[in-house]
Amino acid sequence: MEDKKVYGVRCKACGKELYPAHALCPECGGREFEPIEIRGEGVVLTYTDVYALPLDYALRYLRLAIVELESGLRATGQLLDDDPKIGKRVRVTVGVVRERGEEKIYGLQFVPV
Amino acid sequence: MREVAIIGAGMTKFGRSEIGLIELMSEASIRALDDASLGDLRVDAVYVPNMGAARLNRQTAIASALVDRLNLFPAMAEAVENGPASGASAVKNGFQAIASGMADLVLVTGGERMRAVNNLEATDFVASLSHPQAEYIYGVTLPALAGMFTRLYMERYGVTARHLALVAVKNHANALDNPYAHIQQRITLEGILTAPEAVVNNPYIADPLRLYDCCPVSDGAASLVLASREIAEKLGRPVVRIAGIGQATDTHAVHERPDPTELTAVRLAAQKAFGMAGITPQDIDVAELHDAFTILEIAESEEAGFFRKGEGHVAVEEGVTSRTGTLPINPSGGLKAKGHPVGATGVAQLVELTWQLRGEAGERQVEGAKSAFACNFGGFGNNVVATVLRRED
Incomplete structure (x- = not known):
């Protein structure tokens, strides 16, 4: 079965966590990383409702957000909340974020706690 | 390092073009070359900033095509792709070629034909500069990044x-006084904000940003002829010197920045450009900033050092940045109204400033301008080029 989780990385040398992944650690220059699952809870840093929809979407608008996770990492994803607010607590889930013909793309979706 | 001057400037009217990309760039080039009045001198290098010819116009190796159309053989030539900062990046390349002594006369011609595709395709084309796995797949577009940036800035x-x-x-x-501008339409606060019909005439694009907060999708080309200062003086052209250039990069994914309301690359690029020019933001008489979204004019005006962080909007409100204010910003109409053919934009900003410094900007002339600043903003601030120009008498 396909792995539908979303991963960042942790530097094996200094422990710095990054999302998305990089080839070199910005803290120590390390080159070896282990995957870390992007999960848990966080707060909405900012959000927008996109009305000028990109390709592949048939909706009235698409609600996107940057969320600050408890781990300190931040992530961009879709916000599934009818009453969005800056600072509101959300939980990370993974779902279909884009469909291209038959292809389903999985990614981060934030839901209210 | 040799000094470098702009000795020729020209552009096409921005908007919807009926002619092809190479023809469009050719037209801008001829205007700049005519303006430079080179006589028997030949251009020895050509830089062609462009972001999307391969995708939008199904044409590659466009620098060779432009050289061919203009019969500039055997000049060195290459296209420069650096996202929406391609234009000023290519001017930097031209500057380096002359400063190093590798070339004496350089043509920089940027162009884009974005309206060759529909709006959805054009938006997706620009969105493809975002992080493919961490941003793009979610439906992130440039207006979406700008919308999230704006909401946080407002807060x-x-x-x-x-x-x-x-x-x-x-x-x-x-832009009403700029014959090259894409949009020539007088708008009022009432019409786009307070009137009941504003919700229809000025719909949300990526809230809190509305239609009139976003630049249009434009076709257009802009061109500059650069020369060593020695040649510029020999030709007897008014010398507009490229006094400083700075460039800086920042994270690809916007959410990775320690403070996502800070445009660090703008600050660092501007500091480098001012340092190289040996002047400060207070010495600038006129500026062209990359207002692809209205918030960016405000944020860049702060990061460039014209106003303190969080005070750029006050300057707008007080008229400081209007054409008759103490620091006119975007007398050309900016990307907002002049238009934003991405590969042309960074060059077009410097075309406008060259005209301003020569006193050739017509109705939109900023009186007595001697020092000018431009900010060409790539990605969502992940690659920024700042340029300082000075009129030398």
């Missing part, structure tokens, strides 16, 4: 929809 610094609309009203008014 932190007290910027309101009215401040954003004031930027649009100012830049649209400036």
